[in-house]
Amino acid sequence: xxxxxxxxxxxxxxxRFSRSVVAGGFIFLSGSSGRTIETGEVSSNEVVEQTRxxxxxxxxxxxxxxxxxxxxxxxxxxxxxxxxxxxxxDAEHNYYEKYCPSLTKDPPAxxxxxxxxxxxxxxxxxxxxxxxxxxx
Numbered sequence: 818x819x820x821x822x823x824x825x826x827x828x829x830x831x832x833r834f835s836r837s838v839v840a841g842g843f844i845f846l847s848g849s850s851g852r853t854i855e856t857g858e859v860s861s862n863e864v865v866e867q868t869r870x871x872x873x874x875x876x877x878x879x880x881x882x883x884x885x886x887x888x889x890x891x892x893x894x895x896x897x898x899x900x901x902x903x904x905x906x907d908a909e910h911n912y913y914e915k916y917c918p919s920l921t922k923d924p925p926a927x928x929x930x931x932x933x934x935x936x937x938x939x940x941x942x943x944x945x946x947x948x949x950x951x952x953x
Contacts, residue, residue, distance in 0.1 A: 823881055827857030837878050842950050844882045848895065848943040849874035850935060864901040864941045868908040871944045876916060884948050886917035889925040893945040895932045902929065905942055 825836035825847065837846045851860045851867025860870045876886050896905060913920040925946075935943055 821882070823878070827852060827854060830857070837882050839882050839950065844879060844884050844888075844946075844948045844950060846875060846878050846946040846948070848945045849878065850937070850940050850943040852937065852940070859937055859939045862939055862941075864905050865908040867941050868905050868944075869912060871942060872909065872912045872916075875944055875946050879946070879948055882950070884950055886913070887919050888948040888951060889920070889946050890949055891947040892925050892927045894927065894929045895935060895943040895945070896929055897932060897935065897941045899929075899931045901941060 820838055820840040822835045823837045823839075825832040825834065834847055837844050839845075849871040851870045852858060853860050853870060854874065860866050875889075879885055879888065894905070896902060910921060913924075935941075
């Protein structure tokens with residue numbers, strides 16, 4: 818089976834890693850953070866806003882590769898401060914209610930890991946997703 822690779826651009830500049838790779842009926846997304854695609858800068862210093870931006874990027878990446886949020890099977894979440902855990906989970910739940918209500922009833926497998934830093938000093942959260950291609 819051949820893999821398909823989808824590039825990632827921040828502020829019009831191609832990154833040295835892919836947004837996603839499709840192989841074996843799965844979509845493997847690179848970590849999606851609160852950095853905006855338009856500027857490459859972190860959207861805000863609030864975990865709720867960074868969660869929204871990150872999940873927008875997950876949604877767009879899945880759609881670009883031919884899938885959708887409802888096909889996520891595993892999510893790994895990297896969180897700078899476990900004190901933000903419930904706030905981040907509430908923001909994630911609210912996002913799913915708006916864009917994919919089925920995930921509020923049947924959420925994907927998920928792991929949250931506290932990290933001391935992410936790729937930008939003001940990044941608070943990053944989502945790493947694995948999803949199925951429909952009909953695979």
